[in-house]
Amino acid sequence: MVEARDSIRGVIVVALLMLGFAVKSVTMIPPSPPAHVAPGQFDTDRALARLQRILGDERPHPVDSVADDAVRERLMAELRGMGLRPEVHEAVDCSTFLKYRYSSCSRVRNVVATIPGRGPGPHLLLDAHYDSTPTGPGAGDDGFGVATLLEVASILHASPPPRPVTLLFNEGEEFGLNGSSAFVRSDPIAKQVNSLINIDARGVSGPALMFETSQPNGAAVLLFGRASHRPYANSLSTDFAKLIPNTTDVVEFKPTHWTLLNFGIIGNETRYHSSGDTVAALNRSSVYHLGNEVLALTRAMAATPDPTKAGGGQTVFTDIAGRAFIRLPLVAAAIALALLLITALVLAWREKALTKALPVAAGIAIGGIAAAALVAFIASLLRPGDFWRAYPLVSYLGVYAVLLAAMTALWARLGNVDRIRIRAAVWLLILLIGAAVSIAMPGAIIFFILAPAIALIGITSARRAPGAATLLATIATVVQFVMFGELLAGIETLLVDGPLWAVAPLGALAALPAVVELRGTRLRPAIGLLLVSATALWSAALFLPRSSAERPAALGIDYFRDADHGAASWGIAAKEAPLPRAYPGDWRQDVLPYNARTRWISKAPFLSAPVANARLIASEPAGKGRRIRISLSPGGGDAVTIRFAKDTKLLALGLPGSVEPIPPSGEPEKPLLRCMGRSCEGLVVEFLLADRRPIEAELFSFRFSLPPEGRALAAARPKNAIPQYAPDSTITMSRVRL
Numbered sequence: 001m002v003e004a005r006d007s008i009r010g011v012i013v014v015a016l017l018m019l020g021f022a023v024k025s026v027t028m029i030p031p032s033p034p035a036h037v038a039p040g041q042f043d044t045d046r047a048l049a050r051l052q053r054i055l056g057d058e059r060p061h062p063v064d065s066v067a068d069d070a071v072r073e074r075l076m077a078e079l080r081g082m083g084l085r086p087e088v089h090e091a092v093d094c095s096t097f098l099k100y101r102y103s104s105c106s107r108v109r110n111v112v113a114t115i116p117g118r119g120p121g122p123h124l125l126l127d128a129h130y131d132s133t134p135t136g137p138g139a140g141d142d143g144f145g146v147a148t149l150l151e152v153a154s155i156l157h158a159s160p161p162p163r164p165v166t167l168l169f170n171e172g173e174e175f176g177l178n179g180s181s182a183f184v185r186s187d188p189i190a191k192q193v194n195s196l197i198n199i200d201a202r203g204v205s206g207p208a209l210m211f212e213t214s215q216p217n218g219a220a221v222l223l224f225g226r227a228s229h230r231p232y233a234n235s236l237s238t239d240f241a242k243l244i245p246n247t248t249d250v251v252e253f254k255p256t257h258w259t260l261l262n263f264g265i266i267g268n269e270t271r272y273h274s275s276g277d278t279v280a281a282l283n284r285s286s287v288y289h290l291g292n293e294v295l296a297l298t299r300a301m302a303a304t305p306d307p308t309k310a311g312g313g314q315t316v317f318t319d320i321a322g323r324a325f326i327r328l329p330l331v332a333a334a335i336a337l338a339l340l341l342i343t344a345l346v347l348a349w350r351e352k353a354l355t356k357a358l359p360v361a362a363g364i365a366i367g368g369i370a371a372a373a374l375v376a377f378i379a380s381l382l383r384p385g386d387f388w389r390a391y392p393l394v395s396y397l398g399v400y401a402v403l404l405a406a407m408t409a410l411w412a413r414l415g416n417v418d419r420i421r422i423r424a425a426v427w428l429l430i431l432l433i434g435a436a437v438s439i440a441m442p443g444a445i446i447f448f449i450l451a452p453a454i455a456l457i458g459i460t461s462a463r464r465a466p467g468a469a470t471l472l473a474t475i476a477t478v479v480q481f482v483m484f485g486e487l488l489a490g491i492e493t494l495l496v497d498g499p500l501w502a503v504a505p506l507g508a509l510a511a512l513p514a515v516v517e518l519r520g521t522r523l524r525p526a527i528g529l530l531l532v533s534a535t536a537l538w539s540a541a542l543f544l545p546r547s548s549a550e551r552p553a554a555l556g557i558d559y560f561r562d563a564d565h566g567a568a569s570w571g572i573a574a575k576e577a578p579l580p581r582a583y584p585g586d587w588r589q590d591v592l593p594y595n596a597r598t599r600w601i602s603k604a605p606f607l608s609a610p611v612a613n614a615r616l617i618a619s620e621p622a623g624k625g626r627r628i629r630i631s632l633s634p635g636g637g638d639a640v641t642i643r644f645a646k647d648t649k650l651l652a653l654g655l656p657g658s659v660e661p662i663p664p665s666g667e668p669e670k671p672l673l674r675c676m677g678r679s680c681e682g683l684v685v686e687f688l689l690a691d692r693r694p695i696e697a698e699l700f701s702f703r704f705s706l707p708p709e710g711r712a713l714a715a716a717r718p719k720n721a722i723p724q725y726a727p728d729s730t731i732t733m734s735r736v737r738l
Helices: 002-028 044-055 066-081 143-158 178-186 188-192 218-227 235-243 250-256 284-302 330-350 357-382 392-414 419-440 442-448 450-460 466-494 500-515 524-543 708-715
Strands: 087-096 100-115 123-129 165-170 193-201 209-213 259-265 315-320 324-329 556-562 567-573 588-590 599-603 613-622 625-633 639-644 650-655 658-661 667-676 683-689 696-703 729-737
Touching (some): 002 392, 002 466, 002 500, 002 524, 044 143, 066 143, 087 178, 087 650, 087 658, 100 650, 188 193, 193 284, 209 218, 218 259, 218 315, 218 324, 235 315, 259 284, 315 442, 315 466, 324 330, 357 392, 392 500, 419 442, 419 500, 442 466, 466 500, 567 708, 613 696, 613 729, 650 667
Parallel strands (some): 123 165
Antiparallel strands (some): 209 259, 556 567, 567 599, 613 625, 625 683, 639 696, 650 658, 650 683
16 A cells, blocks of 8 residues: 555656646746736837838848838838937947957948936936848847837837936847947947846747846846836846857947846747748737836836946846746855855765765766756757757657656665655755856856755754655755746747757756655656656657748758859758758758858859959058958848958958957857948958968858749748748859958
8 A cells, every 4th residue: 555655656746747847838928918008008019010010011121221221211200200309320330249250340320219308317228129130020039129119118208207218229230239339339329328228039929038137237136126027037047148159239238337137038939030030920928028027127227317326236136937036145145055055065964965865866867867868869860950849848848758767767776765865965966066057157046045945944854843844845846846947948948959958957956856755666657657758759759840830940042152163052051950852952961161050062053143352452561460451342242251261360350440359269260251231332341460471361242042043942942941040042252362
C-alpha cells in the first residue's frame, strides 16, 4: 500500500511539473483592452487605425526611400491633425559601433514634435523609429512604437503634462541607428532632454517588456515600479542586454546619461523583419499593454522634473507573473544572498550533506541536462534546421520531458539519501549556482533570494517539526518554479533559432527541488510516464510541419554576381532547412563572399546588374599613414558597401572631418562601411590608414529585387515561407585599388 501510494505520488508530481512547463507562458499574457475607453485612457482601436493610415499599402519603407517619404508625410499629417506642429530635422549620419568594425551611413529625416508643458523644465523624450527594413512593412518594428507615441501624444495634448514632452520619430534605426545618432549629435532639442522612454519590437505579440534602463538604475526602476499597472521586467534581462549585441536606439542615447527605460515586444519573432510584420498580425492586447504602460510612465516621469532625485544607486528587481513587482538595493540583495549561502553551507555541514548528498544533487541536474542536450542534438541530425518554428512548445516540452525523465531516473538510482540532507544539498547547490551567475550578471540575485530563504527556514526546523519543514519546502519549490518558469517562457521566446537544449539548465534548477522530494526507489511509473511523453513529443516535433501561416519559415533568395570574374550564383538562406525535392536547380550548401551565413548555392547565368563604384577624391599623408577620401556609388542599386581585407590597418572611418575609431580586431573580420538610400549616390566618405601601402577593397551593390530569371525560384518558394531579415536581392561584387 505504501509503495503504491508513493508511486502515485511520483506520477502526480512529474505530471504537475510537465503541466507547469506547458502552461508557464500564461504568466506572459498581456491584459486585454477594456470594452469601453474613458477619456484620458489609451485607445487601442484608435492607435491601430492611425498606424494603418500611416503605413498605407504596407510596403517596405527603408531609410531614405520614396516609400519612407510617403510614410513620413502621412505621419506628419496625423500629428498636424492632433494640433501639433511637427518639424523635419534632416542630417547625414555615419554611425560606428564602439565594439564593432563597421560604419552605417544614411541621410535621415527625423520627425520631431513637442507638447508644451504646464510649466518649463527639461524635456522628457519619447522615441520610436518610423523606417522599416527593406524586407517588410514594420507594423510591429516599430509600428508598435509609432502607434503608441501618437496615442499618448493625443492624450497629453488634451491634458498638458507638467513639463515639455518631445516626440522623436526617428529614421534610419534599422540600418544603423542613424536617426537617434543624428538627434544626439546635432539636434538642439537633445540638449534640453534629461529623460527618455524608448520603444522597439522584435515580434508582434506578448507583453510589453521593460528590458533596459539607464545606469545606475535606481531612479528609472523606482519610477517604473510606481507607475506600472502590469509590470513585466527583471534585472537579469537588463544585465543580459548589456552582454549581447543590442542595437536599439538606446545604444546612442545611453552616453547622454539621461534617465531612460527601454520597452520591447518579442512574441512570435518569425514575423520580425519580414513581410509578415503587418498591422493585421499585431496582437491587440500587446498594443494596449504597451500603450497603457508607456502612458502611465510618461505621466509619472513628466511629473518628475529631475528623475535622478527619485532614487539612486543600483537595484535588482523582478515582476511576479506580471502581477507584482519586487525591487531591492543591489548591496542589500548581495548581502542577503551571501547570508543565505553561508546559512546553506552551515546547514549542509550540520546535516552531513556535503560529502554524498551534494554530489548526488549535482549529478542529477547535470545528468538531466546532458540527456536533454543529447536528444536535442540527435533530433537536429535527423531533421536539420529550425524544425520547431511552427510549434515550438512541442519541442521544448520534449526537452523538459527528457530532462525530467533523466533526473527522476538518476534520483531513483541514487536516492538512498536522507530527505533533509538532500534538501540541504539542493538548496546549497542552487545558491552556489546563483552566486556564480550573479558575479557576471548581478541582476540575477533577485531570483536566488526568496525561494531559498523559505526553504532554509524549513531545513533549520526539519528535525523538530518535519511537517512544517515539508510545507515550507513545498512552498519554496512552487515559488522557485513560478519565478524560473517566467524566465523560461522569455528564453523560449527569444530562442526562435535555438539551440533547444539551452533551456535545460534553468529547467533543471526549476525542477530539482520537486524531484528530490520524491522517494527514490518507487519512481518507475513516473519515469515510464515521462519516457512515453518524451517519445510522443519528440515524434511529433520531428513530423509536424516546420512552418505555418501564423509562424512562417524563413527563406530568402539572392542572385550574386562577381563582376570581375564573370561568375554568378543563386543563394537561398533557409536557416539550414532542406529545400523541397522539386526545387529547381542543383544545390549544395556553401558560403557566398558577401555574407558568412551558410546557404544553398546553385550556378546562375551571368546577368546584367548594378555595379558599385568608388571614385578616389584624395589620398594624402596623415602621420605615418594615409587619409583617403572617396565618392561612393551603388551603380543603380539601393545600397552599397565597401569592405576591406582583414589585415588592412584601418584606424578610423566615417564622414569627412568626423571619422570614428575602428577597433584593430573583432567583428566583422573585414571592416566595412555601408550606405543605404538615394543619398548614397556620390556620398563622400573618409578612411584613416596606419600605413601608406596601397590597399584593395571589395565593393558590393545591393538591389532589393531579383532579376527576371529569378522568378521561377521565387514561385517555387514553399507555402508559408517568406524572406526574413533581408529581402530577395541582387548583389554584385567588384574590387577597387586605393
